[in-house]
Amino acid sequence: MDNKLLGVIIIGFGILLLFSEQEYSFWFSAIALGIGAGFVIRKSKKNDEEK
Secondary structure (H helix, E strand, O other): OOHHHHHHHHHHHHHHHHOOOOOOHHHHHHHHHHHHHHHHHOOOOOOHHHO
């Protein structure tokens, strides 16, 4: 699975948590959005063949 796709999935999960009515859902939403953004922004490692 590509890191960007995983990041987008985690960001989507964080947005869903943001609209939840649970007590501490905004904390978990912020954590999920931060981790997802980290996956999306991070550069992927290239193989030796691609150099």
